[in-house]
Amino acid sequence: GYSESSAFRRIQTMRLLKEVPEVETKIVDGTLTLSAAAQVQTFLKSESKVGQAQRTAEEKLQLISSVENKSSREIEKQLLSMQVAAQIPLEKVRQITDNHTELRLVLPEELRNKLDHLRLLLSHVNPEMNYLELFQYLCEKALKQLDRAEKTVKTSPSSKKFEGVISIGARHISADLKAKIWQRDQGMCTYMDHKSKRRCESKFQLQIDHIRPFSLGGDNSEDNLRLLCSHHNLHRARKTFGEIGRFQE
Structure with a gap:
């Protein structure tokens, strides 16, 4: 008969084999030992006990492949580090x-x-x-x-200085004009929801947007520029150009 530890390894291996049939080939060709298979199965069992999402068959196979040709000590260290990482709480x-x-x-x-x-x-x-x-x-x-x-x-030379650099053919927006747009729109997204009539007012990832797109003949005049958050800038681009809009405007 088998010793208690040897029997345990075989039982764990059979359980793993039932979930991931590819294990059999790896054991036969020697890339995966019974001990390694048992360690992986024990680790997977411990994950389910603490309420972690069950791994897919593909994820289990990837885990098994990562412990091939490693010593028991190396596998133990690897699985322990994975266990600790999984238990690190979120903010x-x-x-x-x-x-x-x-x-x-x-x-x-x-x-x-x-x-x-x-x-x-x-x-x-x-x-x-x-x-x-x-x-x-x-x-x-x-x-x-x-x-x-x-x-x-904001305090750099304004209107008169940058009026001369605004043109239909020039895509560049001067720092002075950017400052004026920023100040006029109060550093907030100006997108207005047509249903609720509410302004977005987000201050996250703000971008200067052309109301009439540059590629459709829009210019860099102050009246044609506005602040939009990245979400609404992308939303506007998709609405105007479709899915490829993000690459065009």
Whole structure:
């Protein structure tokens, strides 16, 4: 008879074989050992126990192929790393008071090392800076730089200077004109829903759009330009040109 561990490996292998028949060929040609097959089956079983979505037959076969010709120790290390990665929680945001929010996230080691390096470089600012204080410092710095850049564009010479560079044949839009469009549209998407009559007002991934498309004779005049978020710019392009619109405008 078989020892308890040997019998267990065979039982697990048979279960895996039932789900992925291709395993038999791999065992016969020696690329997959009974021990490796048993390890994979045990891993798959553990995934189902913690409520993870069941892998497809193709995904199982890919997993099996990835452990071929590896030692038990190598396979154990690989499967353990996959298990840990699958258990890493997603970002979690929770309001705990009117003025405080709890933010939970798991950082890769590389990012944490960078944060620690920043804390050292900023030790002259605060020798005991914690992560919260670091985030506050970085946010304030970034916002000041971005605000300064936006103000620089907005306060640059306007209307009279850029009127001369606007033409039907020139696709380039000057920085001054971009600033004027941005200011006029208040840095928000101007798309208006025809049914609800509501303006989008998104500030995410804004793009300057030609109301009359450039390829259809539209020019770069202020009246022919508007701010749209990327979603509504793509929506408008598809409506005007069809699916290939995104590549034309």
